[in-house]
Amino acid sequence: MIDNKKMVEIMQAIAKRMEKEKEFLTELDNAIGDGDHGINLARGFAAVEQKLPQLADKDLGAILKGVGMALVSNVGGASGPLYGTAFMKAGGALKGETDIDAEKFAAAFEAGVDGIKMRGKAHEGEKTMLDAQCPALKALKEALAAGKDLKTAMGEAVAAAKDGVAYTKTIIATKGRASYLGERSIGHEDPGAMSSLMMLEEITRVL
């Protein structure tokens, strides 16, 4: 269902989207951080795009690990090691795989989310990217368990991530730079939750 060609397509779509949303994500980060999230991710995924031709013929695990490595060396901000760990752990779950089904996709997504929790020493409810990703993962797993196909299930994951982004607007940041603002972080969407939503949208579109 997802082979290396599809995976490369997904990464290209994410790279394009990050470039397109560079300013918007940076504006969100301006409000509660240091105003670089969009710049960081656009730079990181530009490096990913450059590396993709070397990765294209490899198995899915190797592609995702390569993507993760490019991010950790080029994003620069906290989202670098966080997304970098997520892609590398997802790659670890897909070691040697060349074509995966919905179950394996969900397992890789879960490994990625667990990686972010481990790296960020974070959990849901702290106004981070996890507030988009955890509900999305839960929705994906529930939809698959109910017998829905991957694209439909990912549609539900995207909807859950959207609600998650909206939720970040209502809570205080306790992780990352935004935590320095305390109460003043309320009323703003978390940039990392927003970029996570965008990545999930791109994956779903390409599927």
Add this chain to the structure above:
Amino acid sequence: MVGIVIVSHSKKLAEGVVEIARMMAAEAPLAAAGGLDDGGLGTSFERIAAAVEEVDQGDGVGVLMDMGSAVMTTEMVCEALDETRIRMLDAPLVEGAVLAAVEAQMGTSLDDIAAKIGEAREVHKIAADA
């Protein structure tokens, strides 16, 4: 000698901290891993890994970090390399760097530097009981 790496979002800050540590320990192997390849602010896995290689004389490497992604990215470098060879040192950047560099120059082992680094956290700049 144990090597010491200073990781910061800023190239200038990392180099400046190395400069200050060198005043006290000119012989110690010190390297700065600050900023990104394009000179921008941020931390890079490859730059940290390269700095670790640069100062590794076989006695291990201690790494001091500023904050956020500097810590998380260094953690990833530690996971990728042999964990007995490289340790993250938890201390204020400047005080920690001076302490670690002086100890490294005296031939203190990486384990002992890691145990001692906590002292740098206890240094008060203004007397607490005054």
